[in-house]
């Protein structure tokens with residue numbers, strides 16, 4: 001099944017890897033049939049929308065939606081750093097003391113997270129939790145920390161120090177104060193899992209949007225690809241900078257505009273940390289979008305690319321097969337990887353596609 005999907009997406013990649021950012025699959029034709037759609041605003045601290053475009057009974061659709069929602073809740077509860085009953089939280093609490101047995105879900109996702117951490121040289125790092133907690137961005141206590149506190153937290157961030165033991169399926173952090181944060185990858189995983197449930201339910205056409213982690217399925221029932229808008233990442237600008245058209249695949253964006261606070265002096269601090277500096281990543285990129293067949297990987301890679309900045313992101317993407325990207329810099333220039341050339345379009349003339357074919 002997975003192989004089949006990979007093949008499909010790979011074929012699509014040449015022609016049409018599609019990206020939707022935050023919900024709107026723009027303009028799919030006026031005669032378009034209305035999807036059965038549900039939106040939840042209480043999962044992963046974001047808005048989740050599932051839209052099913054197959055002809056199906058209300059009962060069938062209801063069952064599929066309920067299964068997706070239930071799966072999402074399980075993923076959220078086991079993998080959110082600070083939710084009660086969180087396995088990630090339990091691993092943190094036992095840091096410096098003892099390995100903690102975790103579910104297959106958590107173990108698998110940690111394994112993937114560490115892989116992307118290694119690939120990106122630690123730009124994506126699931127042990128970023130002490131920095132996330134210190135800055136508190138997105139919470140009411142967000143504030144610019146003292147340098148000494150930043151240095152202390154930064155010293156606790158290092159994915160190479162995580163020990164995963166497959167035999168006992170345990171995770172271990174060797175030092176008290178170390179922690180795990182899967183916020184940069186868990187939504188992508190939830191979207192992949194939702195897509196797997198759609199496989200099982202034989203749903204052919206659907207759009208899943210887990211807070212900007214979009215999974216496209218089967219193209220529009222009328223035969224057209226889905227069109228996914230990538231949001232303008234400049235603070236204060238609404239709407240889409242560009243669009244990707246694609247039938248199947250994941251389109252995931254990380255941007256500094258999603259969650260941030262403005263300090264007394266007007267400086268903006270967003271929620272994506274650069275583990276190398278201990279501060280919000282400032283590389284000149286305003287957003288990084290990944291297009292590939294796996295939303296989990298795309299989620300982690302989009303965060304990694306945002307932290308790496310334009311040159312680092314292009315180098316990383318160049319080294320990966322079947323992974324494409326759209327990088328938007330603060331001067332409103334857009335850089336795409338070669339595989340997107342035929343499926344990409346600019347949607348606002350103020351944005352300049354610098355490597356347009």
Ligand code: ADP
Nearest residue numbers: 123124125126128183184254258271272273303
């Ligand atoms: P969003 O959650 O807004 O879609 P991302 O996927 O980029 O955006 O994830 C950002 C979240 O990931 C942060 O809120 C934080 O929990 C976590 N995080 C922040 N910096 C990093 C990093 N360098 N590596 C891994 N996770 C990070």
Ligand code: MG
Nearest residue numbers: 184299300303
């Ligand atoms: Mg991410």
